Amino acid sequence: MQARIVYKDFSKDYLLPMVELANLRFGDNYINTEDLLSYITDRGGICTLAVDEKEKLVGFCLFYGETSENISEQLKISKEEILSVIEEDCNLCVAKSIVLEKSAQGMGIADNLLKINLEKAKNMGYDYVFAAAWDKGGGDVPAKNVSVRNGFKFLKTSSMVWINCKNYKCVVCNGPCRCDAKIYYRAL
Ligand SMILES: CC(C)(COP(=O)(O)OP(=O)(O)OC[C@H]1O[C@@H](n2cnc3c(N)ncnc32)[C@H](O)[C@@H]1OP(=O)(O)O)[C@@H](O)C(=O)NCCC(=O)NCCS
DSSP states (O other): GGOOEEEOOOOGGGHHHHHHHHHHHHHETTTTTTHHHHHTTTEEEEEEEEEOTTTTTEEEEEEEEHHHHHHHHHHHHEEEHHHTTTTTOOEEEEEEEEEEOOTTTTTTTHHHHHHHHHHHHTTTTOOOHHHHEEEEEEEEETTTHHHHTTTTTEEEESTTTTSSSSSSSEETTBSSSOOOOEEEEEOO
C-alpha cells in the first residue's frame, strides 16, 4: 500500500472524509467540518493528506499556529515549562491531529505525513511545535513512536486535556474524554 500512497496539500474535497476519519478513530464529535476548516484557513493551519490510488483519504496530519498563552491553557503547560524549552518571542504551532485508517497503520505513512508537515511548518516560519499525544492508558500512546522517531522530546504528562471539548465522545472513555496527554515538543 505504501508505494501507492500520494501525499497532498489540503483541499476542500477531503473535508468531510477528514472529519469522518477523525471522528471514527478519536470518537464522535472530535471535530466538525466548520472547525476543521477554521484551523486550516484562519489559524495558520498546516495540513497534509495521504490518499490511496483511488484518491480515497487514508490519513492526515494537521498543525495550527498558536500563541504561547493559548498553548499553556490548552495543553496544561505552565508558561515557565514552555519557556524552559523555547526561546522567547518565537513562532509556535501545535500538532492537532495525526490519524490514519486502521488498515493503513504500520507502513510508514504516519512517518511521511509528519515529516512533510514538519518541513511545511519550518518553511512557514514556525520555530517550535508542541503536541499533546493521546494516552489511551496502559502504555498505549499511538503517536509516541512516530513523534520520537521524528525528533520530538517528551516534556510532561498533562491530565484530561480534552475534558472540555464540547460533545466529544472519546472512544476510550465512551463519553467526555478523561484521557491524559503526553506533551512533546520539537524545534523546527
Ligand atoms: C498515530 C498513528 C497515526 C500512528 O501510525 P502508525 O502507522 O501506527 O505509526 P508508527 O510510527 O507508530 O508505526 C509505524 C510502524 O510501521 C512500521 N513501518 C513500516 N515501514 C515503515 C517506514 N517506512 N517508516 C516507519 N515505520 C515503518 C514500523 O515497524 C513502525 O513500528 P515501530 O514504531 O515499532 O518502529 C496511528 O496509530 C493512528 O492513526 N492512531 C489513531 C489516532 C491517534 O491515536 N492519533 C494520535 C493522536 S495524538
